[in-house]
Amino acid sequence: MTEEENGSPNEAAKPQPPSSSDMQYYYQFIYPFKQIFNWLNHSPKPGKDMINRELAMAFRSGAYKRYNSYRSVQEFKSQVVKANPDRFEIGAIYNKPPQERDSLLKSEMIPLEKELVFDIDMDDYDTFRTCCSGAQVCGKCWKFISLAMTIMNTALIEDFGFENFLWVFSGRRGAHCWVSDKRARALNNLQRSNIIDYMNVVKDRTANKRLALLRPYHPHIARSLEQLKPHFTAIILEEQDPWRDDAHAMQTLLPGLHDRNLIEALSRYWKAHPGRSSKEKWSDIDAIAAKELKISRKQEFINRLRECKEDLVISTLYPKLDVEVTKQTHHLLKAPFCIHPGTGNVCVPIDENFVPSKAPRLIDLQSEMELRNHDISKTSLQPFLDAFQRQINKLVKEELSNVKRDREEDDGQIVDF
């Protein structure tokens, strides 16, 4: 990747907050309501998956309107255009249409299903991120997110057997994952929180405690480590270089080691030789251990040191997931293709090769539309729409064959009787 593609933080973060008339235009002419409808409905024909689905709207004023639901694409579009929210979020499929909520007892509204969702935010990598801070993001730190996507993809497919999932750019510095498989949608809260626990290997994000994972690693962690290892040198030791800062190294690198004498020796050495790079410090660990320490049980010491280093690779690079978003069926998450109110970026579906600078911005789409005769297919949004449509086709097809299979099984049973 060239330096230019990486993009400087300034360029990528240049905010283009859209005005409310920009948003009006976007909902009126560009937003893919029909596709979103079909994606959430799992069928082109309006069914309960969409009719009973909660959508919530967030407004510029800070107001937030929950429990909207729509019976058709037309109603969906006209209501959103009319309300013109900053963004809207997708919630659970209830046993009844959420718009009827006012006439129901609250206990009668039960969330039944929803896509299994995950949320990765760059914030949670801040301990080891030096290229940008806060809301900024660039091609370098986006590698954290790309790598997280790789790890998650493997686990979702290999461990849980899920096939239909979609990654969506959150618009600024994170990504959301939507798992649409029927089996994932039907998970209850307990199952969801266990899945997030399974995925969340790094629970303590303060990083001043040793991870101390059990050995041998669970196969999921062992496999993830193998996926992360090749990137550790480039991303952490070279690009981010978080431990060049001596104080930071003492706080976040040394506590990861197991041996008090080694920690003291290293901290003496670094005090005497300040400002060594992360790469140098990383190799100092082995060098000092070999040179300075009188170690009685050598093989055991080396093994434990290797384990500490493995834990450190995990704690710096393993995906850091927001727990609350995943845990509950009724939790809301921003819909794909919304405009990020701060940056003006479109929240497009993405893969591991995406970088934030590639995200279409509303302001650009508007001028492209004007230039190209208001033909969306000629704008830079089209490739993302195509990718989304492919995902929907796959999902709908899968869903149809499920329904068919269920029906055949039922028929089969009847014949049996």
Add this chain to the structure above:
Amino acid sequence: MCRIISTLGELHQSLNLINHSSRQIKMFRQNKKRISSRRHFSDDNSGSQFIMGQPGSEAERRLYDKIYESKLSFYELPPQGEITLDQFEIWAIDRLKVLLELESCVARNKTAKETETIVKPLLQKLLPFNTDSLEDKKKDYYSHFILRLCFCRTKDLRDKFLRAETLLFKLRFNMLTSQYQAKFVQSLDLPMLQFISEDEKMELSQELYQTISPQLQFQLNLTDEMQRRQYFQNERFIKLPFESVIDLVGSRQVFLKKGFAYLPQFQQLNLLSREFAQRLEEELLRTFQHLPHLNEDDRLIPILTHLSTGYTISDYQQYSHEFGSDAQEGEINSQNVYSKEISSNFPLCAKNLFSGLQQHHHLRYNGRQQLSFFLKGIGLNADDALKFWSEAFTARGGNMTQDKFNKEYRYNFRHNYGLEGSRISYRVWDCRTILSKPRPARGEFHGCPYRDWNVDKLTSELSSMKLTSTQVSSVLESCQKNEFTIACTKVFESTHGQTGMEVDDQTHIAHPNLYFERSRQWQKKHSNETE
């Protein structure tokens, strides 16, 4: 309480009523007038699914022998014999004592092994199983069903009861010989116990071994690698959808492949206890729905109510109103909450939140919630709470305007007091809740310092609280064992002039507000003494 021996005709009918389908209720109603002749049930249903028979009769003995053939029961059919009011009460209380002890073990983060050691003597005394005595079997059976009546009424009670009963079930299962375990599993006739073939095991042997090795080491105490390999060689694995053993997924105790979990046989109890809990949960709900039909006079209801309040005595929330009368109205307000007199009673988690709040003039969501509920629990009323938070957030040094506070945070705090939205007055967080929340990230202050702080930070804090180095290392040791509430209790005792005491059920602190209350009481008593 009248101690007369009663035939309790109505009770039996009630128990039936509550635990049976509407069909039977209807039947019951039609025959209401003839209720005094309880024989109605015995006669009409002889040979049916009811448990019956004259007390001590041969039929009854046979029945219970059958139920407890494999020593354990899923309590599927409600009992319908005769018991005395005395038995009703005593049996229930005895079972309750066992459940309470189990709860307390959970609160103290005891391992399964430790719990067994603690509860076993109690179990032997109050609720023996594994015996041939008919009386014991009946006691176990009836007491379970009586407690169902007590604890079906609210979700909290149901959850608590469910947790404790499931734990008891697990504990007892582990106390059985493997022969009886197998017999019991067989008697359940569960469809999902499919073992994988030797070929499949071979193919996945590396992954499977990797997965179970830590458990073999820590749960079965196989410290030697050779032992573990040996065990693995002989172990059989059950393959099933991961949803069926979801409790083991979160802790990564099963290997997952393409949506299937591979459960080692030694973990099958998890499957059973899940099944047990699921069934009990449904039954409790059903009992609850039928409770209004309990045409009861004033003999049983008082016992039931009394028992269910007794059960939650270890729960701070239930007797917080007592504190309310103890602490004078408005004793704590938005100003004096900062005072030394009040803040010196805070547990470390609250102190941590306070210092975070003063440093940043802000707290993130979980921190806000934790502190807001804590303050609510110590008696800060809604008006004062709003004042407290708005002053803290807009204080000089921060950069929040009153306007922004009103717009973004006011709702949150009013909501916590049940003044907005669904208007639930939320319960004050106990340690279990606090420990179940996501751990604090950088710049966050919620959670439990005994879990979240590193050794150095904790040591220096504890030393500044004037703990001796012996006391500090004793606290750290508890932290090491993940016994965070014990650690906190030890700190309480060290700072409140109680030393050398063993942490037991009476003194154990599993609620930050309990810490505060005890500390405050101690403080008041102390200042009275010095006056």
